[in-house]
Amino acid sequence: MSGLEQTQTTQMQPRWGMVIDLAKCVGCDTCTVSCKAENRTPPGVSYNVLLELEDGKFPNVKRVNIPRPCMQCDKPPCVQVCPVRASYKAENGIVVIDYDRCIGCRYCISACPYGARSYDEGQSYEQEMLGYNDVQAPEYGKRRGPREKGKLPEGVVRKCTFCFHRLERGEEPACVETCIGDARYFGDLNDPNSMVSKLAASPRAFRLKEEQGTEPRVIYLR
Template sequence: MKTHVSIESRPPEGHTPQWGMVIDLQKCVGCDSCTVACKAENRTPPGVNYNVVLEEEAGTYPNVRRVNIPRPCMQCDQPPCVGVCPVNATYKADNGVVIIDQDRCIGCRYCITACPYGARSFDFGETYADEMQGAEAITVPEWGAEHAERAGNKPPVGTVRKCTFCMHRTARGEEPACCETCIGDARYFGDLADPESLVSKLAADPRAFRLREEMGTQPRVYYLK
């Protein structure tokens, strides 16, 4: 039973949480359960993955080891994807999560090119219908909306998609699906604006770092070495 979920207690009235995530690389075993859980929760089509686990070799032969690096959307405080969107379809919500308005997105894919983390995917309309009976019969709650059909050019087909820290789950006091299913308890999620939250303390730990910090994107996903 996990004990590090900071959203189990509701924030004070009037307080807007600033969601962030910390991933302990020493605990990540590369099982890809986060990828599978995310795909099942968000019913993403073929070629669209909000969460992936990258692999990297560290050290010098013969002392070489494999490092697993889970990569959700970084929910940057200075997101390059927002500035390049010609129709303002991508924006940063009050809680710090970067959102895509599917009804506004025109599918130009500038944001995919601008994202330095490869965290965005284009929905080409592919489906698992041939492999799984009833694959298209399940509605998917994302961003507070029901996308019941994926036909023709109806959003999210023909638009860009990404991780939203499972906003439909956090809105009801639950943690993102990837955190809930992590078998190594490597993921911590909570309010970075609360100095007493575990995620805030871990983000300030000497072991903490962020990917490509030199680009000034100020990611809200921290890693522990």
């Protein structure tokens, strides 16, 4: 492949990003529930949580809902500390965990400043939901058999993937599709005409913990 072809291929590769409008988030937790349903995450593992913070000083105090998926950082600390290179940054901007390489040391959990990673301890909802163990989500586009004790992804670290498997089908992440307040936007940050690119350039836009230099791909609107 020539240098020009390589450049063209790189330009065609999307840089997936997400924008969340906090003014439109109603704190319903639909994103959390739909994410668990889509990714079939076990007890103790949630890729998408809703943080509730208080803003202002008494008596002028208001509650702010902050949905928190993985930030898919361009400079992810979790990748830097992984001793076996199980975590890496894909070309499309998604931070990937290779379950077959992960040794479950949990260094990445400590390194993530957003608390966006969880360790799969092997728990199950089988007693509460008949057939829960029969099917697993095809995370990162890889299909695995039924959830069984001692088999992957038990014993490894897990996190939001921007619903990688849905993106490969041309669909949006589950949390974006189900948001009842239409507070989430998803698209290609490489495309200047995309909604996410335009919103990311808004004066309302900010990123969590920008001072840490992680350069997150999840952008919030005040």
